[in-house]
Amino acid sequence: xxxxxxxxxxxxxxxxxxxxxxxxxxxxxxxxxxxxxxxxxxxxxxxxxxxxxxxxxxxxxxxxxxxxxxxxxxxxxxxxxxxxxxxxxxxxxxxxxxxxxxxxxxxxxxxxxxxxxxxxxxxxxxxxxxxxxxxxxxxxxxxxxxxxxxxxxxxxxxxxxxxxxxxxxxxxxxxxxxxxxxxxxxxxxxxxxxxxxxxxxxxxxxxxxxxxxxxxxxxxxxxxxxxxxxxxxxxxxxxxxxxxxxxxxxxxxxxxxxxxxxxxxxxxxxxxxxxxxxxxxxxxxxxxxxxxxxxxxxxxxxxxxxxxxxxxxxxxxxxxxxxxxxxxxxxxxxxxxxxxxxxxxxxxxxxxxxxxxxxxxxxxxxxxxxxxxxxxxxxxxxxxxxxxxxxxxxxxxxxxxxxxxxxxxxxxxxxx
Ligand code: HEM
Numbered sequence: 001x002x003x004x005x006x007x008x009x010x011x012x013x014x015x016x017x018x019x020x021x022x023x024x025x026x027x028x029x030x031x032x033x034x035x036x037x038x039x040x041x042x043x044x045x046x047x048x049x050x051x052x053x054x055x056x057x058x059x060x061x062x063x064x065x066x067x068x069x070x071x072x073x074x075x076x077x078x079x080x081x082x083x084x085x086x087x088x089x090x091x092x093x094x095x096x097x098x099x100x101x102x103x104x105x106x107x108x109x110x111x112x113x114x115x116x117x118x119x120x121x122x123x124x125x126x127x128x129x130x131x132x133x134x135x136x137x138x139x140x141x142x143x144x145x146x147x148x149x150x151x152x153x154x155x156x157x158x159x160x161x162x163x164x165x166x167x168x169x170x171x172x173x174x175x176x177x178x179x180x181x182x183x184x185x186x187x188x189x190x191x192x193x194x195x196x197x198x199x200x201x202x203x204x205x206x207x208x209x210x211x212x213x214x215x216x217x218x219x220x221x222x223x224x225x226x227x228x229x230x231x232x233x234x235x236x237x238x239x240x241x242x243x244x245x246x247x248x249x250x251x252x253x254x255x256x257x258x259x260x261x262x263x264x265x266x267x268x269x270x271x272x273x274x275x276x277x278x279x280x281x282x283x284x285x286x287x288x289x290x291x292x293x294x295x296x297x298x299x300x301x302x303x304x305x306x307x308x309x310x311x312x313x314x315x316x317x318x319x320x321x322x323x324x325x326x327x328x329x330x331x332x333x334x335x336x337x338x339x340x341x342x343x344x345x346x347x348x349x350x351x352x353x354x355x356x357x358x359x360x361x362x363x364x365x366x367x368x369x370x371x372x373x374x375x376x377x378x379x380x381x382x383x384x385x386x387x388x389x390x391x392x393x394x395x396x397x398x399x400x401x402x403x404x405x406x407x408x409x410x411x412x413x414x415x416x
Contacts, residue, residue, distance in 0.1 A: 002306060002307050003304075005037060005038040005306050006032035006034045006036070006037045006038070007037065007038045007039065008032075008037060008038070008039040010039075010040070012040045012042075013039050013040060013041055014041050014042055014043075017041060018176070020398065021291065021396070021397050021398035021399065021402075022288045022291045022397045022400065022402070023319075023320075023397055024291070025291075025292055025315065025320050026050070026319065026320035026323065028048065029050045029317065029320055035049060035053070035054055036048070036050075036054070036304065036306060041313075042071060044313055045313070046313045046315060047313070047314045048315045048317060049315070049317065050317035050324065051317075051321055051327065051348075052321070052324075052347045053304075053347075054316055054317070054321070055316060055321065055346075055347030055350055055354040057303050058316040058354075059346075059347070059354055059355030059356070059361075059362075061360065062298065062299075063297065063301050063303075063308070064295040064297060064298055064314065065088045065296055066085060066086050066087065066088055066092070066295055066296075067086060067087075067088055067296070069086070069295045069296050070085060070294065071294075073176075076180075076183075076184050076187065077172035077175075077183030078170070078172060078173045080187060080191065080235035080238060080239075081231075081235060082232045082235060083232070083235045083236055083239055084236065084239060084361075084364075085239075085361065088298075091223065093358070093359065094222065094223050095222075096357075096358060096361075097358070098216060098236075099236075099240075099364035100357060100364060103364060103365070103367055103368065107149075108371055110211075111149050111372065112371055112372075114148050114149055115145050115372050115375045118141040118142075118144050118145055119141065119376065119379040119383070122137060122140075122141055123383065123413065123415050124415075126384075126386075126410075126413040127413050127415060131409055131410075131411055132386075132410045132411070132413060133407045134408040135249070135252040136407060138247075138249075138251040138376070139167050139245050140159065140163050141248070141251075142244050142245045142246075142251075142372070143159065143163040143241075143244075144159065145372070146166075146241045146242075147162075147241065149212070149213070149240075149244065150212055150240050150241055151209055151212030151213060151214035152213075152214055152237070152241065153206070162190070163245065164186070165187075165190045166186070166190070166245035166246075167186075167245065168183050168186035169186045169190065169238075169242055170242065170243075170245070170246045170401060171183065171401065172184070173400060173401060174399065174401060190238055191235065194238055195231060195233075195234040197214065197234075198214070198217075198233045198234055198237065199230055201214055201215075202218055202227075202230075213237055213241075214237060217233050217237050217240075218233055220236075243369075244368065244372070246289075247368075247369050250283055250284060250289070250369065250373055251372075251373060251376045252403060252407070253283050253286075253287040253404075254279075254280070254283045254376065254380070255380055255408050255410075256393060256395075256408060257279070257282070257287075257334055258377075258381065259388050260393075261334055264336065265381060267336075268382075269382065273340075275336065276377055277339070278336040278337060278338075278339040278340065279336040279377065280370055280374055281336070281339045281349070281370075282334060282335065282338065282339060283373065284370075284373075285322045285323075285328075285349060285351060287395075287402075288319055288400075288401070288402045289351060289401055290318045290319075290351065291400050292315045292316055292317050292318050293315065293361075294313055294314070294315050295313075295314055296311055296312065296314070297309060297312045297314060298310065318351065318353075321348065321350055322349060322350065322351060324348075327348045346362070352365070352369065382416065383415065383416055384413055384414065384415055384416055385412075386410040386412060386414070387412045388408075391406035
C-alpha cells in the first residue's frame with residue numbers, strides 16, 4: 001500500500017514561493033512534519049523533498065532526469081540553452097568529463113595564483129579609495145580571475161560591463177520583471193561576446209593554452225565526434241566564467257560572517273586545525289544562495305511508500321537540508337567547528353548540489369569555490385585592515401539570490 005503525500009492545497013503556490021523565498025520548502029516541511037509534500041507551482045503539480053535521504057533519491061539517475069526540468073525563465077537568464085545542466089545519461093557524462101578535466105590540482109593551483117594576484121592589486125587600489133563596496137569589488141576580482149583562468153581575453157575598458165553582465169545573470173534566477181529582463185539582456189550580450197571569442201579562436205586568429213577552458217571547450221567533440229556549435233560552446237564557456245564571478249557573493253557573506261562573529265577572527269589568524277576550511281564550509285552551509293534544485297521523474301517509482309509518477313517535477317530543498325535540525329546541531333547558529341565532526345556525506349551538505357561530480361550533476365566548481373574563498377579570507381584577515389562603518393547589513397530570505405542590503409561597505413583599507 002502507498003501513502004498519500006501531504007498536500008498544500010490551493011490553486012497555485014507560485015506567489016507563496018515569491019513571498020517566502022528560501023523558506024518556502026522548509027516552512028512546509030515543518031508544518032506537515034514531513035520530508036515530502038505536494039503542491040502546485042507554475043501551473044503544474046510539484047513534489048518537494050528535503051533532507052539527506054531525499055538527496056540520495058534525487059541523485060539517482062535511474063529515477064530522475066534533467067531534461068525538461070529547468071523553467072524557461074532560468075534558461076533565458078542563468079543557464080542558457082543546451083548546456084550541461086539539462087543533459088542526461090551518456091551525453092551528460094561525456095559533457096561533464098569536459099568540465100571535470102578543468103578541475104585538476106594543476107588548474108586549481110593556477111586559479112589560486114590568479115586569485116592572489118588580483119587580491120594584491122585590489123588592496124593597492126582600495127587603499128586609495130574613500131569607500132569600498134566589497135560585493136562589487138569581489139565580483140570584479142573574480143571576473144578577472146575567471147577570464148584569465150579560462151583563457152578569455154578581457155580588456156581593461158570592458159571589465160565593468162562584463163562583470164555587471166555576469167552579475168546580472170546570477171542575480172536574475174529568482175526574479176520576475178525587470179531583474180529577469182536585466183538577466184536576459186546580460187545573457188544575450190555575453191553569449192555574443194563569447195561566440196565571437198570562440199570563432200576567433202577556432203579560426204586561428206587567437207590562441208590559448210591547451211589547459212584552458214577556452215581551448216578545451218572550443219575543441220571538445222560530442223559523442224558523434226562533432227564539435228559543439230559555436231552557440232553551445234559559448235553557453236558552456238559561460239558555465240565556467242559566470243559561476244566563478246558568483247564566488248563574489250560567498251566572499252561577501254564570508255566578510256559578513258567575520259564581522260558578525262569577531263571571535264572567528266582570532267581563530268583564522270593562526271589558522272590552527274585548518275580553521276579556514278571549516279569557516280568556508282560554514283559560510284556555504286549557513287548563508288542562502290541556491291534555494292532548491294529541480295528534476296523530472298524518469299519512470300514511475302515508489303519512495304518511502306509514496307508514488308512518483310513519470311514526468312512529475314520534483315524539487316530538492318537545498319537551503320532546508322543545509323539547515324535541517326535532523327542533520328545539524330543548532331542549524332541556525334554560525335559555528336565553523338561543527339565541521340570537525342562532519343562525516344563528509346555527499347547528501348547532507350549540499351550548497352552546490354550533492355552526489356557524485358562525475359556521474360551526476362553536482363557542481364563542477366565546488367573545489368574552485370572553496371579554494372577561492374580560502375584565499376580571499378586569508379586576504380581579508382591576514383593581509384589587510386579595514387573598518388566596517390554603520391550600514392544595513394541585513395539580507396533578505398525572500399529575495400533569491402540574497403545579498404546584504406548595503407553590499408558590505410568597508411573603509412580605511414590598509415595593507416598589513
Ligand atoms: C552546478 C551551485 C560555483 C560550475 C551547480 C549546481 C549548484 C551549484 C546548486 C546544481 C547541482 C545540480 O544540478 O545537481 C554553485 C554555487 C557556487 C558555484 C553556490 C558558488 C559560487 C561554481 C563554479 C563553477 C561551477 C566556480 C565552475 C568554475 C558548475 C557547473 C554545473 C554546476 C558546470 C553543472 C553541473 C552539471 O549539470 O553536471 N552549481 N556553484 N559552479 N556548477 Fe556550480
